Amino acid sequence: EASLEGELGDLSEAHLNSNSSGQICVTWKGLFRSHHVHLPDYSGALFLTSFFFVQMMKFAWDNYKLYALGKNELRPLTKNGHIGNMFGGLRGATVIDALDTLYIMELEEEFQEAKKWVEKSFDLNVNGEASLFEVNIRYVGGLLAAYYLTGEEMFKSKALELGEKLLPAFNTPTGIPRGVINLGSGMSWSWGWASAGSSILAEFGTLHLEFLHLTELSGNPVFTEKVMNIRKVLNRIEKPQGLYPNFLSPVTGNWVQHHVSIGGLGDSFYEYLIKSWLMSDKRDAEAKKMYDDALEAIEKHLVKKSAGGLTYIAEWRGGILDHKMGHLACFSGGMIALGAEHAGGEQKQQHMDLAAEITHTCHESYSRSDTKLGPEAFRFDSGTEATATRLSERYYILRPEVVESYLYMWRLTHDPKYRQWGWEVVQALEKHCRVEAGYSGIRDVYTTTPNHDNMQQSFFLAETLKYLYLLFCEDDVLSLEDWVFNTEAHPLPVNHTNFKAKASVH
Numbered sequence: 001e002a003s004l005e006g007e008l009g010d011l012s013e014a015h016l017n018s019n020s021s022g023q024i025c026v027t028w029k030g031l032f033r034s035h036h037v038h039l040p041d042y043s044g045a046l047f048l049t050s051f052f053f054v055q056m057m058k059f060a061w062d063n064y065k066l067y068a069l070g071k072n073e074l075r076p077l078t079k080n081g082h083i084g085n086m087f088g089g090l091r092g093a094t095v096i097d098a099l100d101t102l103y104i105m106e107l108e109e110e111f112q113e114a115k116k117w118v119e120k121s122f123d124l125n126v127n128g129e130a131s132l133f134e135v136n137i138r139y140v141g142g143l144l145a146a147y148y149l150t151g152e153e154m155f156k157s158k159a160l161e162l163g164e165k166l167l168p169a170f171n172t173p174t175g176i177p178r179g180v181i182n183l184g185s186g187m188s189w190s191w192g193w194a195s196a197g198s199s200i201l202a203e204f205g206t207l208h209l210e211f212l213h214l215t216e217l218s219g220n221p222v223f224t225e226k227v228m229n230i231r232k233v234l235n236r237i238e239k240p241q242g243l244y245p246n247f248l249s250p251v252t253g254n255w256v257q258h259h260v261s262i263g264g265l266g267d268s269f270y271e272y273l274i275k276s277w278l279m280s281d282k283r284d285a286e287a288k289k290m291y292d293d294a295l296e297a298i299e300k301h302l303v304k305k306s307a308g309g310l311t312y313i314a315e316w317r318g319g320i321l322d323h324k325m326g327h328l329a330c331f332s333g334g335m336i337a338l339g340a341e342h343a344g345g346e347q348k349q350q351h352m353d354l355a356a357e358i359t360h361t362c363h364e365s366y367s368r369s370d371t372k373l374g375p376e377a378f379r380f381d382s383g384t385e386a387t388a389t390r391l392s393e394r395y396y397i398l399r400p401e402v403v404e405s406y407l408y409m410w411r412l413t414h415d416p417k418y419r420q421w422g423w424e425v426v427q428a429l430e431k432h433c434r435v436e437a438g439y440s441g442i443r444d445v446y447t448t449t450p451n452h453d454n455m456q457q458s459f460f461l462a463e464t465l466k467y468l469y470l471l472f473c474e475d476d477v478l479s480l481e482d483w484v485f486n487t488e489a490h491p492l493p494v495n496h497t498n499f500k501a502k503a504s505v506h
Contacts, residue, residue: 049423097459103149104470122158132204147159173252211227261315278484311358336358337409406471466489478491
């Protein structure tokens with residue numbers, strides 16, 4: 001039995017039950033009477049399930065619009081907006097992140113509201129410290145996807161204008177960009193906390209997809225040249241045991257310290273290698289080779305199995321393993337499955353098995369918590385398995401990586417357990433994260449009376465709700481043959497040379 005608590009449109013509670021003959025009965029209490037609908041096949045249940053996600057998205061968007069429109073995120077408990085300092089004075093992160101999800105879910109009125117804000121109120125003439133990485137994946141990625149889905153020139157011109165503002169970050173001796181840029185002055189610098197003025201692998205390694213599209217749409221080769229140069233530097237430098245450390249000096253082009261992670265600081269670099277190959281319609285052989293070599297080193301040095309039989313990817317500090325896995329690293333099940341789909345024979349099965357095992361471990365991190373939501377990081381040491389042992393790692397901020405892997409595993413295997421696991425997440429979100437005016441992260445997944453963090457992250461609308469919705473859609477809605485998702489779940493078209501992007505969303 002699956003139920004959703006809270007008012008969903010005019011649904012205050014809904015139950016899906018299947019009887020012995022496989023017929024599905026949906027019951028919900030409307031405003032005036034109870035409804036019972038028998039769905040003779042699975043597709044009817046899918047329609048209703050996807051309707052829930054549309055209602056969740058509408059609830060998240062409506063509250064953002066009501067209390068925080070133009071700010072970057074909604075604070076749902078205090079019913080106000082949050083700006084933060086990650087986007088250098090840019091506003092409306094939730095608007096840009098939500099555009100494609102609203103469009104795909106056919107929330108037309110809400111999409112028009114978002115589009116109107118971008119048209120009338122989105123100001124690119126700002127001063128302030130912006131994360132090159134965050135602005136690229138959320139704003140540039142979101143605007144590009146909105147353009148490719150709708151064909152609206154306004155989204156394209158804003159993406160190109162913003163892309164131009166990011167270019168001064170690459171003015172370094174090596175061409176490896178610095179992590180922080182002032183979008184007004186063009187000055188750039190490294191994060192204060194990053195080791196010895198270094199740039200971060202996941203940040204400079206997660207520009208490739210968007211920058212190729214900026215060149216494609218503008219005709220200006222500079223965007224592609226910048227990211228191809230990053231690749232040249234990475235190919236030239238020696239990798240310890242074939243692994244890519246997380247910190248690189250943009251001045252010398254050398255690694256600053258030997259910390260390797262498939263979670264934060266490293267994660268999306270690997271994702272963009274396989275996706276660059278896929279987006280090129282499998283022509284970018286260099287990206288494929290870099291991905292294959294990196295995955296081989298990861299398998300050899302970082303993939304471990306716990307005493308209880310759970311497969312995980314450890315972190316590596318100068319040759320010493322740290323037996324922990326971050327929620328961010330849980331995207332890797334989906335990535336490895338996506339890569340396995342195109343591997344040969346025996347390796348294909350081996351990689352699909354590895355992907356399934358990692359996704360299972362990430363599911364365990366959810367199912368072993370009291371809320372059935374996963375912690376920010378979980379460990380495999382001193383008898384602990386797939387649970388957070390530190391107070392500082394017990395929070396959940398509406399992150400998407402686990403459901404992202406469920407989506408890829410579903411699309412590539414059609415094993416129904418992935419939809420079941422996705423539905424468990426929906427129930428947990430509704431029960432523990434839904435508040436009166438939106439969705440909030442929680443500070444401790446191991447208590448069922450959660451303390452909310454008062455933040456509805458923009459990626460909840462861009463990624464978490466989109467991946468859940470797609471998990472219950474037919475495979476041709478944003479087909480993996482035609483689209484590649486950037487690391488903020490913004491869909492970019494494959495083989496975009498002479499390619500008219502079409503959204504198979506109807």
